[in-house]
Each structure stands twice: as structure tokens, then as C-alpha cells.
Amino acid sequence: MKILVCMKQTFDTEAKIAFDGDGKIDNKGVTMIMNPYDEYAVEEALRIKESGEGEVTVICAGGPKAQDALRQALAMGADKAVLLETGEVDMDEYATAIVLAKAIGELEYDVILGGFRAIDDGSAQVMSRVAEVLNVPVVNVITKLEIAGDKAVATREIEGGSEVVEVALPAVFTAQKGLNEPRYPSMKGIMKAKKKPMDKKSVSDLGVEVAPKVKAISFSLPEPRQAGKVVPGEPAEAARELARLLREEAKVI
């Protein structure tokens, strides 16, 4: 069983977002992490491998720093890593998918996993696009996955409930929270990760042209939250005043 996991490096969930002089998001001094949804994907890949046999390859399109995320996956137990160096270009979902699909096309695969979305831009597009380019089925937002021979049965989240689907392999699956509980890398895993292959390819090595179709024009931060209001006085009186404020000022009741 050949299992591929696409992953992205994102800002730490607690990172403070600020802009640089050009109005772009400043990543200086920001702690980078593996996109949490991709962690579920890596964990699932490892569980598939551990329940039978197989090989897990993790793939990331990004800058040199993204190697840290790949190394984390290797330390968790993945076998190989591939870094697709995208250089200075501002990648959109289309370009990222083209690059990933091209690299994946050169590998063997039965199962392709990824997070259903990245916590930074949250567009939830890349994996579906990869599936489209590779011409394989995709099952999104899965919370359970069972592999049986050349088929897979996946449970996916749908509005108000869940759906169980069967799909022929190879196929792409995108992970939702709840799929599993990702392990922490072990100390032995950290030591082993050093010796595992980290293949680096530039976009030109792949022979694809990176031509993003979407360009971010500007970014803005949400309005800072207004300070709360304390309604003083005796409980009964305060409650009456609160109800009045909710109706007349906030207009929510």
C-alpha cells in the first residue's frame, strides 16, 4: 500500500498576525506548525500502514522552512519526504495543486490524504484540485476511513449528519477533525527522522509552469473587539436593564 500525504506549513494557531511594509502578512518571528488538519492526515496514513503494510510519503509545496513540518511527519513515522520548492512566487490553490499533482504523478500511490483545509487561508480547494488533475475520486471531510483491498469505505461529514461512501482506489481523502488523535513524535522517531530521505525538487525540476490564476490584492484585520459592558445594581433590576439594553441598543431580542 503506497500512501501519500500532502501537507502544508501554517502559522501557529496562537500567532499574532501583522503586516509588513507592503501590506502583506509578516511571517518574521512567527512559529510555524504543520497544518493541524494535515496532522490528522499523517496520523491516518500511519495507522493504515501499521494495520497492514505500506509506505508513507509526505509531500509539501513550500519554502525551505517547510522542511520542519516534513521532518515532524518523518519523526511521527512517515518513511519519506518530498519538498517541492516553490521559490518566491505567490502560489494560489490552482498553482499549488498543479505542482503537487505533477510530483504525485511521478510516484506510485493507492491512497492520497490531506487536510480538508489549511487553517491559514482556509480555502479548502487544493486536495480536490489535485484529485481532479490526477483524475481520481475524492472524498472530502472524512471522519473515518477503512481500507479493504482495492476499495475504501469512508465516513464523511455532511450537513446535520454523516454519510458513508465506498470508493475504488486510488483515491484522495481529506481529513476532518475527529478522524483520529494524532500522535506526538517519539524521541526515537526524532532520531530516525534524520536518516530518512528528504527529496527536494524545484518547480523547474518538475517541468511545470507555475502560473497562479488568483492574486491577493489586499489583507485586513478584523475590527478589534469592543470592551464589554457591566450592568450594575440589584440582580432583578440589573436583569431588567440588561433585557432593555439587549432589545433597544443591541437589538438582538
Next chain:
Amino acid sequence: MEFKLNEEQEMIRKTVRDFAEKEIAPKAGPMDEAEEYDYSLWGQMAEMGLTGIPFSEDYEGAGMDNLSYAIGVEELSRVCASSGVLISAHTSLCSWPIYNFGTEEQKQQFLVPLASGEKIGAMGLTEPAAGSDAGATKTTAVPDGEEYVLNGSKIFITNGYVADIYVIIAATDKSKKHKGLSAFIVEKGTPGFTFGKKEHKMGIRASATYELVFENCRIPKANLLGDEGMGFKVIMMTLDGGRIGIASQALGIAQGAYEEALKYSKIREQFGKPINSNQGIQWMLADMATRIEAARLLVYQAAYLKDSKQPYSKEAAMAKLYASECAMWVTTKAVQIFGGYGYTREYPVERMMRDAKITEIYEGTSEVMRMVVAANILK
């Protein structure tokens, strides 16, 4: 000279920090309150290989260096000092002497389950009348056929009762004082080995501290660690390494308290502005950061010396002395920055201040550290 951690050292920091923040931090306060450690965390740490960081893979260790181990203890202690000492006492005080002085059979029998985390380790040196003065040890071990018979008691033993394997220092020849001491491996459950009272403490309250009692406790001769009369050497070398562990614990406590204080100083407003806009607060924060950095360099240097097989006894003592006094100072200032809130159990800094104190006492008091440093520079 290069002030840069390598890849695996960076990774152990990130991994242990992540684990500590998510799994341990929410329990640190409640465990302190209850004076009980949640040993399900031990299981998780064992799974991650935190129970045998600096030992070779041949013995189920992680095969990492001592600097990685120091970073691991630092990161655990940053959120929970009781977790830091659990790992430190287990690793430095029990597993390490077996690793360093044990026979191959002893390593297979005892080190393997310790490093894998299947078993917990502890070390018993201190006695009611033998604290800083280990030569005054009264516990005796008398050979009898194929066994030694142990009699006496040990106090203040970290991981007491919960540990499965104990390295015990006892006198095989009282007339020779410290030259008549020997080290033994004793398993929990051995007839004649029981536990006395549990200590109720100021800090590291989740860490188990017990009295050990030996009454005609017979252990196989094969459990002698090193040779007869080597006990003092075993203990001195063990404590040299242990001090790197405790220095790392102190460093972690200081770092945790500093980060809490820094965060709070930004959000707490008085006189219409954040308290950290006052120079008085800024200078406290600057001094905290500076002392912590100095402590970190001393601790990492001691670990580096140990890793590169150079003498490190003096540097380990300096690191423990400085880092523990740094932890006490920093945590006291952290409570000060929090004001009244810092004095309450609503915030973790009062716990950190209580936890910091022990680092100036165990594995050699600050006075003993100064004695070690002085003996080294005056010789």
C-alpha cells in the same frame, strides 16, 4: 564556538513543549492541589520515549544526548515542575548509575524496563542524620551467603512508593565512612522493604516524596552496583549528572514564570495604561530574561561537556546553583508583577514560586554547590 541547537535538539524542544502544553499544563494546578500525580501522563511520556532520553537504543533508550535530555526536562518543568523532577529523578538518579556502573545483566534486567518506561526509578541516599553529609549514612548492608541484608531508612525519596526500582546507598563497612559505602539495586516488593510516611510539601506537591524502610531486607548479591566500597563514587558521579537535570528543571520553572509575567504585564492596566509601560516593571522583565539566558547557557554548557566526555562536575554545580537561584528570584518577581492575583491559586505563578524553592535544596543545597565550586577552583 557555536550557540545553535541541532535539528534533533530543536525538535525535542518543540515536541515536548507541544505535549506539555496540551497534556500536562491543564493538569499541573489540579495535581498540585491534590498532591497526586496523574500517572497516565507517565504512560504518555513512556510512549514518546521521554523515560529514557539519554540512553542508547540497545537498552530501549532514545539514543539522544544529554543536552536533548536537559531540554526535555526544561520543557516539562516550564509547565509542571513535578513532571520535570519525575523524569529527572527517574533518569539521572536511578537509570543513569545503572547505565554507567551496571553489568550487562543488570542493564538488561533493570535499565531496559526503566528506559522504556515500563518501570519507574528512584534513588535513596538521604537519611535523617545524613543529608548534605552522605558519609554519615547509617543504613547498612551485610553480606550473608548469596545475599546482602539491608537495615535502615531513607527519607525524602522522590518517586518513593510509585517507583519499581531503587538505587540505594548503604554502608558495607561503617569504619571506613564514605569509603565504606556501596550502591545497590532494590526492587519494590522485596520482603523487608516498606514505605514510611509521605511528605506534605511546600512545592512540587504532585511529586511523590516518601520514606523508605529496610528491615532485614534480603537482596541478591547480583544487585550490588559496581564494587563494594564504590558507593560514594557512584553517588557523586550520579549527582553531578543529576544536577544538570535539576538545573534544567529550575530553568524551565523560571522560563514558565517569566512568560506568564510577560503576558500578564501586557494585559493588566492600572493608571490607564498597561503595567508594562512602567519602567519599574520593564526592568524586572529585562532582569528576568537576562538571568534566564545566563542560566540556560550554564545548563547547556554543562550538558555539552558531559556529552563531549569532558569533566563537568564544577560546571554542573555552577549551573544548578545559578539556575536554581535564578528560578527563585524570577518566580518571586513574577508573583510581584501579578500583584495580589499572583498570590492566589487563580494563576500559576504562586505554584511556580513554591516549586522553585526545592531546586535550591535537593541534589545538593546551594551551599553545597558553592562548596563543590570552591573545591574545584581552589585545588
